Every structure is written in structure tokens, then in C-alpha cells.
Amino acid sequence: MASYDVIMIGGGVMACSTAYHLLKKDSTINIAIIEKDPSYAQSSTVLSDGNLRLQFNIKENILMSQYGLEMLARFSEEMAVGDNKPHVSFRQQGNLFLTDEADVAAAQIGLELQKSLNCQVEWLSPDAVNKRYPFIDPKTIAGGTFGSQDGTMDPQAVLMGYKNKAIALGAEYIVGEVVDVLATNQQITGVRLADGSQHQCRYAVNSAGAWGTSIARKLWIELPVQPVKRHVFHLETNLNPENTIPLTVFPSGLYIIQESGKHFTCGKSLPDDPIGFDFTFNRQLFVDSVWEDLLHYIPACEQVKVVGGWTGLYAINTFDRNAILGEYPSMKGFMLANGFSGHGFQQCHAVGRYLAELILGIELSLDLSIFSPERISNNKPVHENPHKIV
Numbered sequence: 001m002a003s004y005d006v007i008m009i010g011g012g013v014m015a016c017s018t019a020y021h022l023l024k025k026d027s028t029i030n031i032a033i034i035e036k037d038p039s040y041a042q043s044s045t046v047l048s049d050g051n052l053r054l055q056f057n058i059k060e061n062i063l064m065s066q067y068g069l070e071m072l073a074r075f076s077e078e079m080a081v082g083d084n085k086p087h088v089s090f091r092q093q094g095n096l097f098l099t100d101e102a103d104v105a106a107a108q109i110g111l112e113l114q115k116s117l118n119c120q121v122e123w124l125s126p127d128a129v130n131k132r133y134p135f136i137d138p139k140t141i142a143g144g145t146f147g148s149q150d151g152t153m154d155p156q157a158v159l160m161g162y163k164n165k166a167i168a169l170g171a172e173y174i175v176g177e178v179v180d181v182l183a184t185n186q187q188i189t190g191v192r193l194a195d196g197s198q199h200q201c202r203y204a205v206n207s208a209g210a211w212g213t214s215i216a217r218k219l220w221i222e223l224p225v226q227p228v229k230r231h232v233f234h235l236e237t238n239l240n241p242e243n244t245i246p247l248t249v250f251p252s253g254l255y256i257i258q259e260s261g262k263h264f265t266c267g268k269s270l271p272d273d274p275i276g277f278d279f280t281f282n283r284q285l286f287v288d289s290v291w292e293d294l295l296h297y298i299p300a301c302e303q304v305k306v307v308g309g310w311t312g313l314y315a316i317n318t319f320d321r322n323a324i325l326g327e328y329p330s331m332k333g334f335m336l337a338n339g340f341s342g343h344g345f346q347q348c349h350a351v352g353r354y355l356a357e358l359i360l361g362i363e364l365s366l367d368l369s370i371f372s373p374e375r376i377s378n379n380k381p382v383h384e385n386p387h388k389i390v
């Protein structure tokens, strides 16, 4: 039976970033990353849009993204393994959050907070939006905030960067499915895999993404986290803007990302998005539930072709749609990295650092206890602006 200090249950971006940050701070620590599917075909990380934004309304979420920006600036060098330097193709095309009348006040509060933390964000009136992006109908919006530091990257490259560096620093990468989490006297002792093997550890990190609820249930812990299917549609449009278009979120929650020229990806959280582990792609859903919305804001999208797309799972925290981070109160050594609700990819850097510091018991670079599991039992939700994309 192998023995480790820390086992990551699931090997997505949260696990690999945590493993990297642990080993960076303590090269003697013994870590295993256990991943059931090393192709990552269904992992949310590789199926995400890969966006990072500073435009949050909670200070800690902004500070997490700022650390993300710091890491990205040196990612290629810091994650180099020999001559192999990962390139994450970070396109800082900016994010534009458009708002309707009902949401102007909340957007302005967020803007002031972001500015106070030195984020490069500005308010755009409907006319200013129209001047920059004439294809958006200014009558449909009350203005918006533009953040020039926000942007989109290749999430798989970030995952692989952390994974390969963590392995190079000494983490063991095990392909296997965790089917049980073991504990004695409310203290984690190990995990059992589908092949019957057992691995001992003092800390187990629940980094199983949308599967995190079933991992917690092995310890009779109920997390308010549900796997929810989201579609991303790849569109060929007749827009051919001269300037780069920012990732744009419309007041309804619909968003578009310019991939290149007239090619965009597009998505929207729909109230009846199914809960579960279904990954079937339904092209018709665009016509039935998304297209009308897109036409409302961009009339030129009357001419549009769905040329592809995919589905992935959000791990929705139904309590307050924010991360659940830290040790579970009544289970020593059970560390949670769950419930990221659609904005986790960008937080992987700060989450990895935070969990590493908690496990090592060293001074915190950024206190994220606002996202502790205790807030759920204490019924103290921490909400972002509910009108913004999660």
C-alpha cells in the first residue's frame, strides 16, 4: 500500500495547480494525483471557454483573478520542463459586460470596487458601445463595463503546464478511479481505487470537479453542488468587424467570444439545462433557445450558421454560486475545491496556492476563508451580482 502526504482526487486544473503550489513551497512533500481519464475528454477544464476576468463584485474573486494574471505573465517560464515551455495563447481582448436598466446600479458598484483594486475597467454608455461595436443595438442596453485586462486562453495548455511541472517536481500521476475515501475517527486515512488498490494519505483534496458531490458522499458529506450541462455553439456569422471584439456578455446572460474574424463561440445558461452527466450536443437548442436572444442584441446575426460546438459540465454551487474551499469542519484532512459554478478555471492559480498554504500550515498569501464550507452550515451566502454570468 503506497503512502502519501496528499492525494488529489481528480486530476483537473485545480488538482494540478494545488500539486504544483505544494511542491514549490515544500519540495519534500509526497503527492499523488489520481485521475480516472487522462484524456480529460469530459473534464470541465478542457471544455471551458478559458476566460479570465477581473470584473467581479466580490473582492476576493477579483484578487484571485489578479493572481491569475500574475501567474500567466510568467507561466511559460515557471512551468517550463527542460526546453518544453507551455504556451497558453492568452488573448487579452477584454470583456464587455452589458447591462440593462435594472442592473446599472450593481454594475456601477462592481466597477468602483474593481477600480479601487487598480483594475483597468471603464463604464461605456450605449452610444460609446455603439461607436466601438456598431453591430450591437444600443436600444437594447443601458451601458456596460469594459475590462481591458480580461481575456481568453487555451485552458488545456494551462492544465498541461501545471500537470507536467507538478510531475517534474515529484508528484506521482496515477490513472485510476477513486471509488472510496477512507477515514478513521473523523481523520482522512486514504482512498480506494476501482482496481481494489488502496493508498494512504493524511490529506485528500476533493478536486473531482462536477463529480465532487459523489466523492464527498463517500464520507456522508452532502455538498450543495450539482453537475449542470452547458452548451457552447461555434458560429460562423456575417459580422466581419475591423477591430477585435471583446468577450461580450449581454444583459440576458448570453455571451459571445470572437475566435477569429467572423467566427464566434456563444453560450447561455438556460433555466432548464439538465442536471447530470449527459454530454450530448444538441444543435437545435441554438435555434430554439439562443438565436432569438442573439438577434435581439445583434440584428445582423439573422445570417448565422452553427458550424460546431460542444457541451461541458458546470459544478453549480446551488447555495451561492461561489467556490467552496478549505478543510471540511468535521473531517480532518478532507480539503474541498468544489462548486466553482462556471468561473473556476481562472481561479485555479489562487485556489492551488491557497490549498497548498492551508495544508502546509503556512502564512496565507490571500485569505479565502470567505469561501469556507462553514459559511454553508452558518447560512452565510456570498453572492456575486446575480445578473452576471457565473
Ligand SMILES: Cc1cc2nc3c(=O)[nH]c(=O)nc-3n(C[C@H](O)[C@H](O)[C@H](O)COP(=O)(O)OP(=O)(O)OC[C@H]3O[C@@H](n4cnc5c(N)ncnc54)[C@H](O)[C@@H]3O)c2cc1C
Residues within 6 Å of the ligand: 009, 010, 011, 012, 013, 014, 015, 034, 035, 036, 037, 040, 042, 043, 044, 045, 046, 047, 048, 049, 050, 051, 052, 176, 177, 178, 179, 207, 208, 209, 210, 211, 215, 230, 231, 232, 311, 312, 313, 314, 315, 337, 340, 341, 342, 343, 344, 345, 346, 347
Ligand atoms: C462550457 C463551460 C465553459 C466554462 N468557461 C469558463 C471560463 O471561461 N472561465 C472560467 O474561469 N471557468 C469556466 N468554466 C468552469 C471551469 O471549467 C471549471 O470551474 C474548472 O475547470 C474546474 O476545474 P476542476 O479541476 O475542478 O474540474 P475538472 O477539470 O472537471 O477536473 C476534475 C477531474 O476529476 C476527475 N475525476 C472525477 N471523479 C473522479 C474519480 N472518482 N476518480 C478519479 N478522477 C476523477 C475527472 O475525470 C476530471 O478530470 C466553464 C465550464 C464549462 C463547462
